[in-house]
Amino acid sequence: MGTPVNQVKVTLEPNDHPYRNGAWTPVFEELDTDQLEVIGTIPADIDGLYVRNTENPVHGSLGRYHPFDGDGMIHTVRIKDGKATYRNRFVRTEGFEAEQQAGVPLWPGLMGNPHDALEPGMTAHGSVKDSSSTDVVVHAGAILSTFYLCGEGYRLDPETLATLGPADWVPAHGISAHCKVDEATGELLFFNYAIEKPHLQYGVVGPDNRLKHLVAIDLPGPRLPHDMAFTENFAIFNDCPLFWKEELFERKLRIPAYHPDMPTRFGILPRMGQPEEIQWFEAQPTYVLHWANAFEEGDEVVLDGYFQNDPVPPPLTDFPPGYESMGASLDLHSFKPELHRWRFNLKTGETREETLFDDYPVEFGMFNGQYAGRPYRYVYSVTGEPGWFLFNGLTKHDLETGEAEHVSFGEQRFGSEAPFIPRANAWSEDDGYLISFITDMKQDRSECIIIDAKNLSAGPVCTIVLPHRISSGTHATWASGDALGS
Numbered sequence: 001m002g003t004p005v006n007q008v009k010v011t012l013e014p015n016d017h018p019y020r021n022g023a024w025t026p027v028f029e030e031l032d033t034d035q036l037e038v039i040g041t042i043p044a045d046i047d048g049l050y051v052r053n054t055e056n057p058v059h060g061s062l063g064r065y066h067p068f069d070g071d072g073m074i075h076t077v078r079i080k081d082g083k084a085t086y087r088n089r090f091v092r093t094e095g096f097e098a099e100q101q102a103g104v105p106l107w108p109g110l111m112g113n114p115h116d117a118l119e120p121g122m123t124a125h126g127s128v129k130d131s132s133s134t135d136v137v138v139h140a141g142a143i144l145s146t147f148y149l150c151g152e153g154y155r156l157d158p159e160t161l162a163t164l165g166p167a168d169w170v171p172a173h174g175i176s177a178h179c180k181v182d183e184a185t186g187e188l189l190f191f192n193y194a195i196e197k198p199h200l201q202y203g204v205v206g207p208d209n210r211l212k213h214l215v216a217i218d219l220p221g222p223r224l225p226h227d228m229a230f231t232e233n234f235a236i237f238n239d240c241p242l243f244w245k246e247e248l249f250e251r252k253l254r255i256p257a258y259h260p261d262m263p264t265r266f267g268i269l270p271r272m273g274q275p276e277e278i279q280w281f282e283a284q285p286t287y288v289l290h291w292a293n294a295f296e297e298g299d300e301v302v303l304d305g306y307f308q309n310d311p312v313p314p315p316l317t318d319f320p321p322g323y324e325s326m327g328a329s330l331d332l333h334s335f336k337p338e339l340h341r342w343r344f345n346l347k348t349g350e351t352r353e354e355t356l357f358d359d360y361p362v363e364f365g366m367f368n369g370q371y372a373g374r375p376y377r378y379v380y381s382v383t384g385e386p387g388w389f390l391f392n393g394l395t396k397h398d399l400e401t402g403e404a405e406h407v408s409f410g411e412q413r414f415g416s417e418a419p420f421i422p423r424a425n426a427w428s429e430d431d432g433y434l435i436s437f438i439t440d441m442k443q444d445r446s447e448c449i450i451i452d453a454k455n456l457s458a459g460p461v462c463t464i465v466l467p468h469r470i471s472s473g474t475h476a477t478w479a480s481g482d483a484l485g486s
Contacts, residue, residue, distance in 0.1 A: 003031065008028060029468065033086050048078075050077045050079070055071070071090055074156060093154060147174075150192045150193060171192065191225065213271075217267060224240070230372075288306055290364060382395075
C-alpha cells in the first residue's frame with residue numbers, strides 16, 4: 001500500500017448512479033508509493049512520466065450527475081531505471097477548494113438546473129465549476145490540467161503533484177481542454193470558446209511558459225469546438241454544426257442541437273497569423289470530438305480525426321431512467337466515430353475527404369508525439385464497451401498499408417488513452433511502447449500496463465499493480481524525463 005497524504009472532505013453517499021459505481025467508482029485517498037508489484041520487467045530504456053486525468057467526485061450533485069462533472073484527480077507513474085513510483089492528487093481548483101470549505105456542492109453539473117447554482121459559474125457553460133478534470137499535457141516542465149468547457153488551466157508539479165495554481169497566461173475566457181504541445185518547438189497551442197464575442201480565441205505559449213501570440217477568430221455565433229490540430233506551420237480550427245441553442249441563453253440553458261443541413265467548416269491559420277489570414281473550408285456535416293494528427297503535403301493540409309456518423313444518437317433503451325440520452329452520448333457504438341481524413345488545398349480552396357477505417361467504432365487516438373504536426377504512419381485508438389463510456393481495447397492503424405491490429409484489454413478490464421513512448425535510439429516510428437492504466441473489475445484492482453507498440457497482440461511487456469483501484473478515465477499523456485527537466 002502507499003503512504004496516505006492529505007485528507008479531503010468527502011460527503012458523497014452511496015448511490016446507484018451508473019457513472020459513480022462499477023469501473024467509475026471514485027477514490028478519495030491520495031497516495032505516494034514506490035512499493036509496487038511488477039509482473040514482468042519494466043524496460044530499462046523508459047524514462048518519463050505517465051499522467052492521466054480523471055473525473056472523481058467527492059460531493060453529491062445539485063441535480064442529475066454527469067460523469068464529466070467530477071473533480072479532477074491526476075494519477076501518475078514515474079518510470080526510470082526499471083523502477084516505478086505512483087502518485088495521485090486532486091487538482092486544487094478554486095471550485096474544489098470552495099466546496100471543501102463549504103462541505104457541500106456549490107454548482108450544478110452539465111445536466112443540472114443552472115438556477116440551482118449557489119455561486120457564479122466559472123466556465124463557458126455559465127453555471128458549472130471549472131473542475132480541471134478533462135485533459136492533461138506536460139509543458140514547460142509542469143503538468144497542465146484543463147476543462148473542456150473552458151477553465152483556468154491549472155499547473156501541477158510533475159514530481160509532487162502539488163497544484164501550483166492557474167497558468168498566468170490564460171485569457172479572460174479561459175482555455176479549453178486539448179491544448180497541443182509541439183515537441184519540435186516546445187510551444188503550446190491553445191484555444192477557447194464563449195457565448196459572447198470573441199466566440200473563439202487562439203494562442204501560442206512559448207517553451208518558457210510565456211504567452212507569445214493571442215488572436216480572436218471570427219465565427220457566425222457561439223460554437224462548441226472540443227479539440228484543435230496543428231501542422232508545422234498552421235493551426236486548424238473547426239466549426240461543426242452541433243452547438244448550443246442561442247435562443248435559450250437568456251434562460252441560462254445550454255442545450256446543444258445538431259444541424260445536419262449545415263456543413264462542417266475548418267479554419268486554417270498560420271501558426272503566428274492574424275485573423276484576416278485564416279482560410280475557411282467546408283466539408284460534410286458531422287461532429288468531431290478528437291483529432292489524431294495533421295501535416296502538410298504539397299499545397300494541402302491533411303487532417304485526421306474521428307468522424308461521427310450519428311452525432312445525436314437515439315437514447316439507450318436499457319439505461320437507467322433519466323440517463324438514457326446521456327448514456328448514448330458517451331457510447332462509441334451509439335455515435336459511431338470512424339477514423340477519417342480531410343485534405344484542404346490552400347491554393348484552390350478545395351476540400352477532399354475519405355473514411356480511412358470503418359471496421360468498428362474507434363476514438364481517442366494517440367501517436368508518436370515526435371511526429372506531431374508532421375507526416376506520420378501509425379495511430380493508436382481505443383475501442384469502446386458497447387453501451388458504456390469504457391474503453392475495452394486498442395487498435396493500431398497503419399495509414400500506409402491500411403492494416404489494423406487490435407488487442408483487447410480482457411474481460412471486465414477497462415483502460416484509458418494509451419500514449420506512445422519512443423524507445424531510446426528508436427529506428428522506426430512505431431519502435432516504442434504504449435502505456436495505459438487499467439481498471440480490472442474481476443480482480444478488483446488497477447494496473448499500469450506497458451505494451452510493445454510493434455506487437456500489440458503479444459500483450460503487456462510488464463504490468464505494474466497500483467495500490468488501489470482507481471476510477472476509469474479518458475485523457476492521458478506521456479512526458480520524457482528530458483521534458484520534466486530530470
